[in-house]
Amino acid sequence: MAAIKIIVQNLSLQYSDGTESLRDINLDIPANNITVLFGPAGGGKSSLLRCLNRLNDLTEVQTITGKILLDGENILDPKTDVIALRRRVGMVFARPVVLPMSIRQNLTYGLELAGEKHKSKLEEAVERSLKLAALWEEVKDRLEEAAVALSGGQQQRLCLARVLANQPEVILLDEPTSGLDPISTGKVEAALQELKKNYTIILVPHSVQQAARTADFAAFFLQGELVEAAEGKEIFTHPKEKRTEDYVEGRFG
């Protein structure tokens, strides 16, 4: 068993409009693995992701109780430096959102926010992150072009590279391939397999198939509840819970 990077303890979350989103979640997320959060829509997967880098601060959250320990530190503590936290825990969204600037500027954006001015360091980050996201060969000669000119699959890998340029420890991905064709999806998944050697990856997949393909560890969410969490091989072949089994075998969802 790998070292535990994140411990979620008794996490409950309720939005201001009254919808309860998470109910008493307890989950250990191992370092240097791909942990998959899966289940039908509205189950709380994205809500949990957005707690992990406090992006939920932007939403109207009514109450949030429990703890999320990142390397032993409770990130839900009001005293947490959320800016620093978001550099450590990067996020890739379902729809690729490239910022309205060049490919290079998209990649250096996060570092420049942090005050990095050295040209050589920025250059190095651009090349390193593009190589990690398997995009370098495709764009190395057109870094000054507008990022919006890239294809959807390239844009999503650019978004991944943009997160990597910040040198995070944890990467959150919220259905990152839902808008992509199978070939682009394959490239992203291959990149993730490579990345997990150095990063903790938490993925909300867009299908059970993707969950089964990519998961080292998996957690099944249903209506705000964590039903079952286990090793990927385990949960997709011998689920302990009936509800997990039904979902995995495609009887609902």
Add this chain to the structure above:
Amino acid sequence: MKRRFKADRFLVQRMGISLIALAAILTVVPIIGLFGYIIAKGAPAISWEFLTTMPSNGMRAGGILPAIVGTFYLTLGTAVLSVPLGIAAAIYLAEYAKENWVTRLIRIAIINLAGIPSVVYGLFGLGLFVLFLKFGTSILSASLTLSIMTLPVIISAAEEALRAVPQSFRTVSISLGGTRWQTIRKIILPQALPGIMTGVILGLERAAGETAPILFTGAAFFLPRLPGSPLDATMALPYHLFVISTQVPEMPIQIQYGTALVLIVFVLGMNLIATFIRSRARAKRQW
């Protein structure tokens, strides 16, 4: 019977379309007529001398330089005062303020300010800036008065432009470790700038053409020299036009229309710049 009904419907449709087209033509005809008339009557008066010399012979001859310079100063003064304040207010409303009764009150105030007759602004400016704050009848007082009148236009346009920038840009920037202000400065403001500029220019254009707000606060009937400081009174194109059209006997009609033409070109020029900025930004926009 059935055929007849069909023919009727066709006829009604045709008549409807014709009426709408007629309405469209009717709105354009007076505008073209107005421009044509003023150009025809005013163009002969326009010369380099007309634009660059002082009036002479009791304003019945010579140029309109002080009025042109005055309107330029007033527009500039209004811009300096209202643009930073208006954009700051819009950023607050669009990016920071929570939806509650305070912001609703501010919005209602802004909408109502836009509906106040300009002469009321003039009286307010007279009371506050000229008399109470003792700025006197001056470019400063007039610019401040015009600023208050222009602010609602700038704030609404800028707020709308800021809100039009996709929410996803904000989310991404924050998720990459940006603060709210970094996000505004590096992403939101640059993207909203063309829209803000358009609103600013349209607001200033209205200020440049107004007579009533400057009537009691900064406009002079006639001055023998150009204003030397913001505390001097000034001549201005709209007020000058009013003066030479109604207050000066035996005024050559040519100079009146020449002045009107210069004012229209000044205002229309600003309008064209705004349109140009907007269409260029639309073509370049990446979202």
